[in-house]
Amino acid sequence: MDKNLERFLNEISVRNSHEPEFMQAVREVSETVIPYIVSNKIYHGKNILMRMVEPERVLMFRVNWVDDSGEIRVNRGYRVQMNSAIGPYKGGLRFHPSVNLSILKFLAFEQVFKNSLTTLPMGGGKGGSDFDPKGKSDGEIMRFCQSFMTELFRYIGPNTDIPAGDIGVGGREIGFMFGQYKKLKKEFTGVLTGKGLSWGGSLIRPEATGYGTVYFAENMLNHINQSVSKKTVVISGSGNVAQFAAEKCIQLSAKVVTLSDSSGFIYDKEGINSEKLNHIMDLKNNKRVRISEYLNKYPKAKFYKSKTPWNVPCDIALPCATQNELNKNDAESLIKNGCICISEGANMPCTPDAITVFRKNKVLYAPGKASNAGGVAVSGLEMAQNSLRYSWTREEVDNKLKDIILDIHNSCITHGKEKKYINYEKGANIAGFIKVADAMIAQGVV
Numbered sequence: 001m002d003k004n005l006e007r008f009l010n011e012i013s014v015r016n017s018h019e020p021e022f023m024q025a026v027r028e029v030s031e032t033v034i035p036y037i038v039s040n041k042i043y044h045g046k047n048i049l050m051r052m053v054e055p056e057r058v059l060m061f062r063v064n065w066v067d068d069s070g071e072i073r074v075n076r077g078y079r080v081q082m083n084s085a086i087g088p089y090k091g092g093l094r095f096h097p098s099v100n101l102s103i104l105k106f107l108a109f110e111q112v113f114k115n116s117l118t119t120l121p122m123g124g125g126k127g128g129s130d131f132d133p134k135g136k137s138d139g140e141i142m143r144f145c146q147s148f149m150t151e152l153f154r155y156i157g158p159n160t161d162i163p164a165g166d167i168g169v170g171g172r173e174i175g176f177m178f179g180q181y182k183k184l185k186k187e188f189t190g191v192l193t194g195k196g197l198s199w200g201g202s203l204i205r206p207e208a209t210g211y212g213t214v215y216f217a218e219n220m221l222n223h224i225n226q227s228v229s230k231k232t233v234v235i236s237g238s239g240n241v242a243q244f245a246a247e248k249c250i251q252l253s254a255k256v257v258t259l260s261d262s263s264g265f266i267y268d269k270e271g272i273n274s275e276k277l278n279h280i281m282d283l284k285n286n287k288r289v290r291i292s293e294y295l296n297k298y299p300k301a302k303f304y305k306s307k308t309p310w311n312v313p314c315d316i317a318l319p320c321a322t323q324n325e326l327n328k329n330d331a332e333s334l335i336k337n338g339c340i341c342i343s344e345g346a347n348m349p350c351t352p353d354a355i356t357v358f359r360k361n362k363v364l365y366a367p368g369k370a371s372n373a374g375g376v377a378v379s380g381l382e383m384a385q386n387s388l389r390y391s392w393t394r395e396e397v398d399n400k401l402k403d404i405i406l407d408i409h410n411s412c413i414t415h416g417k418e419k420k421y422i423n424y425e426k427g428a429n430i431a432g433f434i435k436v437a438d439a440m441i442a443q444g445v446v
């Protein structure tokens with residue numbers, strides 16, 4: 001290992017040794033950014049990466065709420081305000097029992113680079129709670145969200161920090177949190193994104209992350225004179241990102257054969273068409289049940305309990321569920337079965353070993369900070385529309401989204417070009433780094 005890299009990682013791990021996901025994200029960025037810093041004198045002597053891995057502020061707070069049986073419950077709330085060099089903190093809130101500081105710091109760190117890549121003026125942050133929304137009534141969700149916002153509202157604002165959704169936080173939760181913020185602050189402002197259309201939301205925001213992930217795959221394939229059309233696609237997850245990634249694949253005439261949740265995956269060899277996808281959306285968004293229920297209506301499909309879909313033959317893989325859901329064996333199996341393109345819808349879904357396999361085999365691989373940036377990009381467009389007190393049409397937002405994803409793709413090529421191969425990971429890290437680092441240097445040691 002390069003000496004500079006080793007020294008840097010040793011120093012960081014002393015401070016963060018108990019945070020494996022955060023260390024994984026820092027290592028992944030450092031491996032490509034440190035050599036870039038070494039070869040560019042303007043960054044010497046500034047300790048710039050060390051400043052970037054330390055959050056500007058971390059908030060941790062108690063969230064009390066009362067469940068339907070009258071019992072008092074206690075959860076932990078967080079907001080990691082990572083970096084505000086190029087704009088107010090921006091990033092989602094995750095409600096999942098696995099949430100801890102390590103996961104939120106990794107997500108916030110990735111978010112800084114991702115937001116920089118969009119070219120919109122947004123810093124990076126992330127937050128959430130170890131609250132588990134599964135099996136809770138609407139009333140319980142509302143009381144939790146209100147309690148969470150009763151503390152968080154002090155630290156956020158339309159020019160300070162603008163949270164959005166993530167795992168376990170969709171339109172319903174954003175609505176409850178927005179309502180509570182408005183009541184406490186006595187003002188109607190664009191403090192959250194992912195809002196409902198009639199109260200400040202943007203068209204295409206729900207679709208943006210999934211659509212963007214597929215647009216990125218299309219850009220990578222176009223670059224080697226291929227396209228998404230007619231390809232077989234394997235997708236994990238069945239939440240917000242997975243659903244709209246599937247919708248866009250179907251619109252582009254690809255064949256989607258899998259979707260999953262934490263209980264296992266469904267394999268529909270004939271392909272999940274629009275009608276079948278609408279049924280999945282109803283199961284997941286309205287009935288809130290397990291993906292295996294799909295077989296009740298479409299019995300020809302198969303359900304694989306507690307398994308991930310990476311052994312299914314495909315041309316394109318879109319991991320859209322969660323971090324570290326695709327490991328080295330999965331990567332080898334994908335390649336053996338013909339996969340040529342991986343575009344991450346989730347954040348850090350592929351383990352470092354899996355990425356090494358992709359790179360060795362020179363298949364197209366896009367890291368989430370580039371390929372799933374469509375969500376935060378349209379959140380940025382939602383903020384712009386809120387400031388203008390105006391709404392753009394569906395086509396206008398979708399065209400802006402396509403342009404932003406194409407720009408990110410091209411930045412990755414500029415900074416990630418290697419002999420006969422585009423290293424999208426390196427390209428995304430360096431392009432994201434430059435803008436934030438230059439702004440930090442210009443603003444002095446603060």
Ligand code: NDP
Nearest residue numbers: 166167168209237238239240241261262321322346347375
């Ligand atoms: P949702 O909560 O809507 O859906 C999450 C999906 O992933 C569900 O199908 C869920 O299954 C599955 N899942 C979650 N945790 C696990 C796990 N530990 N093992 C297996 N499956 C799991 O979240 P989103 O679709 O919004 O987010 C998915 C990913 O995309 C996350 O990594 C998120 O950070 C990333 N992302 C999201 C953006 C957005 O705009 N929403 C923007 C950019 C990235 P189950 O229902 O069983 O829990």
